[in-house]
Amino acid sequence: MKQLTIDTGVEEFSVNGRGVLRFNPADPNLYHRFFAVGRELDALDKELQAKTAALPADGAEAAAAGLVLLAEYDGRIKALLTRIFGPENDFDTLLGGVNLAGVGTNGKRVVQNLLEGLTPILEEGARRHLEARAETAVAEADAARAARSRP
Secondary structure, three states: OOOOOOOOOOEEEEEOOOEEEEEOOOOHHHHHHHHHHHHHHHHHHHHHHHHHHOOOOOOHHHHHHHHHHHHHHHHHHHHHHHHHHOOOOOHHHHOOOOOOOOEOOOOOEHHHHHHHHHHHHHHHHHHHHHHHHHHHHHHHHHHHHHHHHOO
């Protein structure tokens, strides 16, 4: 069988030495999905805060209910990330099973740290995409001008 290799622009990123995240940073579809998820994350965060505030203040039952909420939040966020980056990227494995609602040493939620880490990569990819489109447009305009100037 012959092999056909197509450059899809997919790059690999080692995440905390635990796994490899694969995606094309210059894919405009991924870029739009990534930046659109912010509204959904905000809504989930507000929902989590409201549900947490409604929990009883003390006791083992309150603690257990809080842990259930955090596990649910984690699953929903990982489902959003899978929708953005594809099912081949297992964020549970990539992050060593860490709950995305958990807090990093910097005081931010793990999901926020993840998104902040990915944002410059996707912004650079978008820049490369736009530059490639501009180069193509210039080449097409040059070709059209050359065609018009031929006798």
